[in-house]
Structures are given as C-alpha cells and as structure tokens.
Amino acid sequence: MYKINENYLKLPGSYLFSNIGKKVAAYKEANPDKDVISLGIGDVTQPLCPAVIDAMHKAVDEMANAETFHGYAPDLGYEFLRSAIRDNDYKARGVDIALDEIFVSDGAKSDSGNIGDIFSVDNKIAVCDPVYPVYVDTNAMAGRTGEYIAEQERWSNVIYMPCTKATNFAPELPKETPDIIYLCFPNNPTGSTITKSQLQEWVDYANKVGAVIIYDAAYEAYISEDDVPHTIYECDGAKTCAIELRSFSKNAGFTGTRLGFTVIPKELKSNGVMLNSLWARRHGTKFNGAPYIIQRAGEAVYSEAGKAQTKEQVAYYMNNAKVIMDGLKNAGFSVSGGVNAPYVWLETPDGMSSWEFFDHLLTNANIVGTPGSGFGPSGEGYFRLTAFGTYENTLKAIERIKSL
Ligand code: MLT
Numbered sequence: 001m002y003k004i005n006e007n008y009l010k011l012p013g014s015y016l017f018s019n020i021g022k023k024v025a026a027y028k029e030a031n032p033d034k035d036v037i038s039l040g041i042g043d044v045t046q047p048l049c050p051a052v053i054d055a056m057h058k059a060v061d062e063m064a065n066a067e068t069f070h071g072y073a074p075d076l077g078y079e080f081l082r083s084a085i086r087d088n089d090y091k092a093r094g095v096d097i098a099l100d101e102i103f104v105s106d107g108a109k110s111d112s113g114n115i116g117d118i119f120s121v122d123n124k125i126a127v128c129d130p131v132y133p134v135y136v137d138t139n140a141m142a143g144r145t146g147e148y149i150a151e152q153e154r155w156s157n158v159i160y161m162p163c164t165k166a167t168n169f170a171p172e173l174p175k176e177t178p179d180i181i182y183l184c185f186p187n188n189p190t191g192s193t194i195t196k197s198q199l200q201e202w203v204d205y206a207n208k209v210g211a212v213i214i215y216d217a218a219y220e221a222y223i224s225e226d227d228v229p230h231t232i233y234e235c236d237g238a239k240t241c242a243i244e245l246r247s248f249s250k251n252a253g254f255t256g257t258r259l260g261f262t263v264i265p266k267e268l269k270s271n272g273v274m275l276n277s278l279w280a281r282r283h284g285t286k287f288n289g290a291p292y293i294i295q296r297a298g299e300a301v302y303s304e305a306g307k308a309q310t311k312e313q314v315a316y317y318m319n320n321a322k323v324i325m326d327g328l329k330n331a332g333f334s335v336s337g338g339v340n341a342p343y344v345w346l347e348t349p350d351g352m353s354s355w356e357f358f359d360h361l362l363t364n365a366n367i368v369g370t371p372g373s374g375f376g377p378s379g380e381g382y383f384r385l386t387a388f389g390t391y392e393n394t395l396k397a398i399e400r401i402k403s404l
Pocket residue numbers: 040041042043109132188
C-alpha cells in the first residue's frame with residue numbers, strides 16, 4: 001500500500017490566502033450586491049506595461065515561425081535575461097554576480113518553497129514572526145518543523161524571531177543557533193526594513209555560526225530610503241552564506257505571468273559542496289524553464305522604456321500606500337510599514353483580535369485585508385493592508401474605514 005507524506009496532515013487548515021479567498025467568496029455569494037474591495041493578498045491591479053506587452057507580442061510572433069520558434073528553455077534561463085539581471089540588479093549596484101549564479105524561475109513563491117529540496121531535513125529553520133507563510137508551510141511539508149502546537153499556534157522545531165513594535169518590526173539575532181535563516185526585506189507582511197549595517201550583522205552572524213540565509217528581496221523595487229540595501233550581496237561576505245530570491249511580480253506586475261529568479265553564489269558551500277551545483281541539478285531535472293515569451297517580457301522590464309514604466313507603477317502603488325498610511329493615522333490607527341514596502345501594518349483597534357477585525361472590516365466596510373495572526377503568533381492584534389489596489393478603490397476603502 002502506498003503511503004502519503006504525513007507531514008501534510010500536520011498542517012493546520014489551508015494556506016492563509018486560500019482560507020481568506022474561501023471566506024470572501026462565501027461572503028460575496030451571500031451578499032451579491034456588496035462592492036467588496038480587496039486589499040488582502042498582495043496581488044497587483046495595474047496591467048503589464050507597454051514595453052512588456054510589446055516584447056510579449058514580438059515573442060509570440062517568433063513562436064509562430066519555424067526559424068524563430070523556441071522549445072524548452074535553457075536550464076538556468078535564457079542568457080539575454082540573465083545578462084539583464086546581472087547588469088541591472090547587481091553590476092549597477094557594484095555587486096559582481098556571474099551568469100551561472102542566476103537561476104530564472106516561475107517566481108519567488110515557488111523558489112522559496114522549492115529551495116528546501118537541497119537541504120537536509122535535519123536543519124533547523126529560523127523565521128521572523130510574523131512571516132510570509134510559504135517559508136514555514138513548505139518546511140512543515142518537508143518534515144523540518146516538528147509538531148504543530150495548536151494552542152500556541154507555532155511549530156515545536158522552529159526558531160521564531162519576534163518582530164514587534166519594540167524591535168521596529170525587525171528580528172534580533174536568535175539565542176538558539178539555526179541552520180537556515182529566512183529573512184525578507186522590505187518585509188512581508190510588516191513592511192519594515194533594516195539598514196545595510198543591520199543586514200551586515202546578519203551576514204556576519206551566519207558566516208560565524210555556519211548558517212545559510214535565504215533572503216527574499218521580492219519587494220526591493222519599493223525601497224525609498226538610501227541606507228536600505230537592495231540586495232544582500234551589498235554586504236561583505238554574503239556570498240559565502242546567502243541565497244537571494246527575486247521576483248518580477250511586485251515591481252513589474254507579473255503575478256499572473258509568473259517570473260522570478262534565485263541567486264546562488266558559487267562560494268556558498270556546505271562541507272565543500274557547492275549549493276549552486278545542487279540547485280542547478282534540481283533545476284535541470286524538475287523545472288522546464290520559464291516560457292520564452294515570459295523571459296522576453298522579463299528582459300523588457302530592463303529596457304529604458306520598461307524601467308521608466310515599471311517605476312511609474314511602483315510610484316502608483318506607493319502613492320496608495322501613502323493614502324492608506326495618512327488615512328489610517330487620521331482615523332487614529334497606529335500604523336507602520338508603507339514607506340519602503342507596499343504593505344501597511346496596523347494595530348487592530350479596541351483590542352480586537354486579527355480575525356475579529358477581519359470580519360469587522362469585511363461585514364461593515366466590505367474590505368478584505370489580511371489578519372496579522374495568519375502570519376504567525378506575534379502578528380496577533382495586527383492587520384495588513386496592501387497598496388496594490390487601484391487608487392480609486394484605495395481611496396474608497398479608506399473613506400469606509402474612517403466612517404466605521
Ligand atoms: C502576499 O500577499 O503575501 C503575497 O502576495 C503572496 C505571494 O506573493 O505569494
């Protein structure tokens with residue numbers, strides 16, 4: 001008799017955003033006349049920019065022609081895209097990353113889950129609390145997190161690093177030594193950031209204790225302050241301890257199109273074994289490559305027109321973030337984030353729990369947000385609103401919240 005992966009049975013409930021999606025669908029079905037505004041999942045609302053659309057059209061036409069048709073993509077991704085990534089995301093910032101250290105993929109969500117394939121099940125992970133749920137869920141699926149303790153809403157074998165108001169929503173170095181450290185800056189869900197010197201402390205710590213940092217930089221395009229690093233490789237010694245995950249979803253609207261990449265420097269070794277080789281082996285076997293049309297679309301993000309147009313989109317969402325921040329502050333809420341990230345993190349009013357506030361907002365203002373407790377125990381009493389809505393809906397939502 002075949003056996004299932006029983007680790008899946010330990011997972012409490014559904015994936016956070018599936019759970020919310022079901023609740024919202026039920027609410028809409030029961031209230032078909034209500035104008036529900038979603039400021040919940042961080043999904044973009046602006047269309048792909050013209051430079052990207054033009055590149056996609058051109059690539060579609062190429063696929064219609066025997067001379068220019070493309071089948072399987074190269075394992076690591078097309079060189080035209082990896083060169084654009086190397087030159088714009090790294091070389092332009094004074095960081096030297098080689099082409100064969102860049103692995104093009106179908107997005108940072110997949111990579112942040114799949115990267116666990118190259119690590120032993122015996123590793124102990126450390127995560128920020130609250131945290132993007134994919135990191136913990138996928139480690140739980142792999143059997144790396146121990147048992148789920150329902151009363152505490154935490155796993156027995158995970159090092160939680162509380163990110164609270166007292167720490168400016170940044171983690172402190174853990175007392176217990178981890179093997180794998182997940183960091184995400186600008187942060188999802190709190191919208192917080194750390195400075196380059198603070199990130200340097202993490203890099204030094206990881207090198208000292210022999211841990212690897214999985215650094216999720218999906219929100220890098222939203223950085224507005226000078227002392228916030230755009231890539232972990234701006235820090236000295238990061239190449240011997242860090243993997244970086246990047247995405248085209250949030251900066252260029254690829255949430256539906258899917259494109260991302262992971263950087264694994266060749267200096268990153270465990271007992272002399274290069275993680276880069278392991279990931280290349282996995283990538284070659286388990287991934288057919290992001291489609292040619294999508295990789296051409298990604299390349300266009302780095303064209304002069306693409307850069308200008310995607311910058312405008314980021315500015316559009318950051319203007320929404322300001323509308324949310326200012327509106328909520330005026331309404332007496334305590335808010336953070338929203339300056340270097342498209343997420344605003346607010347304290348729930350009147351001692352409401354995160355889920356109570358979710359229900360309150362949905363039923364009384366027809367607004368969908370994300371309960372902070374869904375991201376981890378320290379998120380209880382907090383709530384996340386995303387700036388990825390349309391400007392009009394964002395204004396409308398804030399007016400509704402003010403009049404609650
Ligand atoms: C979020 O809302 O946290 C993100 O959009 C989810 C994701 O990027 O997968």
